[in-house]
Amino acid sequence: MNKNDEVVPSPGEQRLSRASVQRFSLYLRHLERWNHEGQQIVSSGQLGEALAINDAQVRKDLAYLGNLGQPGIGYYTRELITALRHRLGVDRVWSAVVIGVGNLARALLRYRGFSQQGFQFVGLFDSDVKKIGQMVEGLEVLSPDALPKVIAATKAELAVVAVPAEMAQAVADALVAAGIKGILNFAPLTLKLPQHVSLVAVDLAVQLEQLAFLVHLSPSAPEPEA
Amino acid sequence: MNKNDEVVPSPGEQRLSRASVQRFSLYLRHLERWNHEGQQIVSSGQLGEALAINDAQVRKDLAYLGNLGQPGIGYYTRELITALRHRLGVDRVWSAVVIGVGNLARALLRYRGFSQQGFQFVGLFDSDVKKIGQMVEGLEVLSPDALPKVIAATKAELAVVAVPAEMAQAVADALVAAGIKGILNFAPLTLKLPQHVSLVAVDLAVQLEQLAFLVHLSPSAPEPEA
DNA sequence: CTTTGTGAATTGGTTCACAGCT
């Protein structure tokens, strides 16, 4: 089959598998640590071992970043990091608002990994009047009424929804109306969003159930094979 | 088509796709709500719409539970719930310990969804001497030294690891040594575990990066097609 | 007529295996 004109790999955007993007963040984390430890070169085998995946998989993934690999050598750590950050879109600052000031929100706000990766929280909202006005991790808790103004003023593009399930869809609708571009949802329901708003959902109860299930049907006898 | 001997669906364990299990928890959540609202019958189309997936997918998934569907009718909500809970292994109580008493742990402890699904937290551990002895959500914070005893005494099978990355592998090793069967890991690293211990990992920073990436390459123009 | 259950087709993702570069 000739492939001259069928699928031209346009230099800007190759097709990249949903799953490989999941791994990009993980590569990045390991690379940043190794870079920090002074390691200047890294191989697909090393990365594969760290993430417990096949080395060919790693090369396939990294090939999406361009031909950064040096045959016989490996990849230059710094170069990979730069390319990954660029590809993931984290080579710039992302502003995010957080709706729902519970323990989960506090955990997120306090986690310094975010600022290291270029995320900053620029607004904190809760409909509980007892919380409004409080300072939490350096931010004042505001009424959700202020959402449109704050989002417009800060140009926040991302939002974290950490409210009870009953309120989550209404909150999401307000966020969409205010022009937010992506939502990280922790509320245990399936949010309905217009397709131009991106969604990542994390349901902690589902994860724990998942684990229970794995244990439930786990090979209880550790096979005596190396 | 005879199916007598080729792939005998042994009543105990059919092969079930990893991905479909991910969805079982989600089906269960919707079904429980609908059941609560008095809906006695549900169709694959309804479930598919709720989770934004194909209806054939739903039927394939549910077929793993046995032939519960009534052609021309749908599924009986109660029956589905019972079967799902049984299959997921959540038709019993699971005991879990939590290591690392930060905001994330508090969020988990406070979330009532867990107890509703049959999860109970029976031990809370932190190596910070300032936290040891404190009461948190009705549990006393203990030193990690007490892990083996508590796990033996409570027969806890699951553990939630919510400690900083530097400590996580050591904590995991201690949990494995104490006989834990599954770990839900929130620390941002890839834990190395013996294969008889199950693992579910949730990395919040990765999820936020994922979202940034989606927005980064999102079709910024909402296509004017219905 | 509605909805299930499921082979067949399709799509997507992973692993293999090796040519080619250093």
Add this chain to the structure above:
DNA sequence: AGCTGTGAACCAATTCACAAAG
């Protein structure tokens, strides 16, 4: 020698499409 990049093979998951059941 060692390691990358990638077509081909393989495996897994999703969707199609339709026969069978109520």
